[in-house]
Amino acid sequence: MAWCNSTHDDPFEGAIExxxxxxxxxxxxxxxxxxxxxxxLNDRFVLKVPLNEYGVLDNETEAKMYRNRSDGDIRLARCRxxxxxxxxxxxxxxxxxxxxxxSLELPHWVDFIDCSQVGYTKKGELVAYDYA
Numbered sequence: 326m327a328w329c330n331s332t333h334d335d336p337f338e339g340a341i342e343x344x345x346x347x348x349x350x351x352x353x354x355x356x357x358x359x360x361x362x363x364x365x366l367n368d369r370f371v372l373k374v375p376l377n378e379y380g381v382l383d384n385e386t387e388a389k390m391y392r393n394r395s396d397g398d399i400r401l402a403r404c405r406x407x408x409x410x411x412x413x414x415x416x417x418x419x420x421x422x423x424x425x426x427x428s429l430e431l432p433h434w435v436d437f438i439d440c441s442q443v444g445y446t447k448k449g450e451l452v453a454y455d456y457a
Contacts, residue, residue, distance in 0.1 A: 340411035373416040383457035384416040
């Protein structure tokens with residue numbers, strides 16, 4: 326498990342460990358990055374659980390970006406922040422299919438998404454799923 330060493334106290338440190346442990350007991354892991362781990366909720370949604378304070382910020386940022394989105398070129402996967410019993414921000418996000426993405430046919434806006442982390446929704450819409 327990837328844990329970030331911080332130079333200051335992380336108010337969510339204990340809550341993060343509990344949230345990750347609980348999710349690992351009950352949900353299938355889909356992927357893990359430096360700051361978050363993604364779990365399968367069902368065939369429509371995933372749960373992003375922070376692994377450190379940067380993951381907390383990523384969840385907050387993605388939820389805010391989705392809430393404040395405009396009808397610009399960049400499409401974002403639907404998501405919503407939920408707080409667990411410790412007040413830790415988790416992110417419930419629309420599940421996307423990343424395996425069917427062909428790099429030759431991607432629109433220009435994908436260049437602005439870190440590592441081109443995009444996929445297709447169940448409705449066939451190309452969206453960014455990791456944009457914090």
